[in-house]
Amino acid sequence: MIMRIYYVWPCFPSVSMSGPHCSLDCVHCNRRYLSNMIPATTPETLVDLATELEKKGARGLLLSGGCDKKGRILNLQKLLPAIKRIKRETDLILKLHTGIVDREVAEGIVEAEVDVASMEFVGADESVHEIFGLNFGVEGYLRTFVNLSEAGMGYISPHVVVGLHFGGLLGEFNALNLIKKHIDPDTLVIIVFRPTRGTSLEHLPAPLAKDVGRVTAHARKLFPEKRILLGSLRPRISGRSEGDRNTRLEIELAALNNGMNAIEVPSPMLLRVLKERGYRLKRIEAYGVLPEDYEERIGYEWV
């Protein structure tokens, strides 16, 4: 049995194409996620930053950023020619968090030679409205993925967020069912709502480990052959409230026991469990959506 284990930092840094700006105020984030990204908001700064990061040892970038009121990544369209220049002038592998895209932008992303397109797939209208504050529903997410797929995007990696709806399950199974019906993902990414300091949800308990297990099991049932990755965005500490007994390891084990075959930034305890269970660990310094075809180029180590 093989388990791919990914270490994202320092070779695959994250860049915000909107700097600290975002027109949405999603209740689980409150723009906090952008504070960990390197800003680059103009074509010149983006190309210069990418060149400089490659010189310093980066192998790829995550391009992301805040959104406008319709869920579209700010500055994306303006920066597509710069993204194409980066692909032409460097060897960087680019993962783009696309935001909501129409067919024209999806074609622009393919034309820019982005390597991997990723985006959360929200499966309940209530979550789209109440968590993201957007005025459309699930169909906006579905259209985005269909647009990317029909535009010819080679590697598409949808993210399903366990506990997105205030910590409980709501649209996760529907999201997986829609992915199965409409697109052919390269990697399915399971991430887990993390109560984040500085947001109105910071005091909520983390989602239950058993819910992570249920969603992973459904994903594995629908996609028996795919890579199912537990992403780095998940609670990494014990729960804060009494009765919330989720620990990093419990969430990791729930995913493992239900079909996960790849993980970003595993805990040392999980590594011990994997060894005891006889897994061969393929250690890769990259984000977990790196297409398997790219592994020889990036290099890996059996540990």
Ligand code: SF4
């Ligand atoms: S759009 Fe992204 S950056 Fe903006 S608040 Fe929502 S999750 Fe945070």
